[in-house]
Amino acid sequence: MTKLEAKNIVKYFKHEKYNLKALGGINLQVEDGDFVCLVGPSGCGKSTFLRIVAGLENPDEGEILFDGKPVSGTGPERIMVFQEGALFPWLKVIDNVEFGLKMAGIPKEKRSQISHRYLDMMQLTKFADSYTYQLSTGMKQRVAIARALVMDPDVLLMDEPFAALDAQTRDLLLVEMQLIWERTKKTILFVTHNVSEAVVLGSKVAIFSNRPSTIKKELAIDYRRPRLAEDEQLMKHQQEILSELRPEVKKTKE
Numbered sequence: 001m002t003k004l005e006a007k008n009i010v011k012y013f014k015h016e017k018y019n020l021k022a023l024g025g026i027n028l029q030v031e032d033g034d035f036v037c038l039v040g041p042s043g044c045g046k047s048t049f050l051r052i053v054a055g056l057e058n059p060d061e062g063e064i065l066f067d068g069k070p071v072s073g074t075g076p077e078r079i080m081v082f083q084e085g086a087l088f089p090w091l092k093v094i095d096n097v098e099f100g101l102k103m104a105g106i107p108k109e110k111r112s113q114i115s116h117r118y119l120d121m122m123q124l125t126k127f128a129d130s131y132t133y134q135l136s137t138g139m140k141q142r143v144a145i146a147r148a149l150v151m152d153p154d155v156l157l158m159d160e161p162f163a164a165l166d167a168q169t170r171d172l173l174l175v176e177m178q179l180i181w182e183r184t185k186k187t188i189l190f191v192t193h194n195v196s197e198a199v200v201l202g203s204k205v206a207i208f209s210n211r212p213s214t215i216k217k218e219l220a221i222d223y224r225r226p227r228l229a230e231d232e233q234l235m236k237h238q239q240e241i242l243s244e245l246r247p248e249v250k251k252t253k254e
Helices: 046-054 093-103 108-121 137-149 167-184 195-201 232-252
Strands: 002-015 018-031 035-039 061-066 078-081 155-159 187-191 204-208 215-220
Touching (some): 002 046, 002 187, 018 046, 018 061, 018 187, 018 215, 046 078, 046 155, 078 137, 093 137, 108 137, 167 195, 195 232
Parallel strands (some): 035 187, 035 204, 078 155, 155 187
Antiparallel strands (some): 002 018, 002 061
C-alpha cells in the first residue's frame, strides 16, 4: 500500500535576478513501512524535497499525496527530525520529549506513560531529568528522535540526523535506528549524504540527479538486519549507488 507519493515536484529558488530550478520533477512512491533513503550530489535539493513532504515549503508544481489524498502544510502524520535536533535547551530531556504531547492536550499521566516508553527505547531513561545542553550531540539526537516518535506519526522524515556525529556514535545509532524501525513499523524517509549509511538503513535508496533534480534510479536493498557498516556484503550496493552518483557529482563541478 502506498503511504506517501510525490508527483512531479518542481521547485524554483530566486538566485540574483533569475529563477534557479532546484527540483526538476521528483516522482517517488513510498510504501507503508518502507525505509527510503535519499542520496544525491551536494546541493541537489534532497533536504528541500523533504521539507516539501513535511509541508514546511510549497512546491511550484506537483503535489504530495498521503494515503492517496493531497496534503498542504504540516500535519501530525508527518513529523520531521532535523540535523541539529532543534531541542529546547532550557527544558529537561523529559520535557522536550513530552512537548508535542503537552501542546496536543494529552493529560500528564498519559504523557508520562507514552514518553517513558520512548525514553527507554532510545536508552534515555537515566537522562530524563538532565538538560539537553548537558548532553553529547549523539544523545541530543536520541532525544530528538524520541520527541518525534511519541507523536506516533505515520511517516518519520529525517534530514541528515547523524551527519554531525563521530563515526563510533553514528555506527551505534545506525544499528539502533534499524531496531526502532522494526519495532515501530514506521514509514521513514531519510536524507543522507553518506552512501554507506543509506545502504545500511534503507529498504530502498532513491538516487537524485544533479540540479534540476529528478530521481535517477531507485535501488531496493533486500538484505538481513540489523546491518553493519563494515559488512563487506553491502559493498556491491554501495558501488552501484556510487556509479550512479559519480557523473552527477562531476556535473556540479562543470
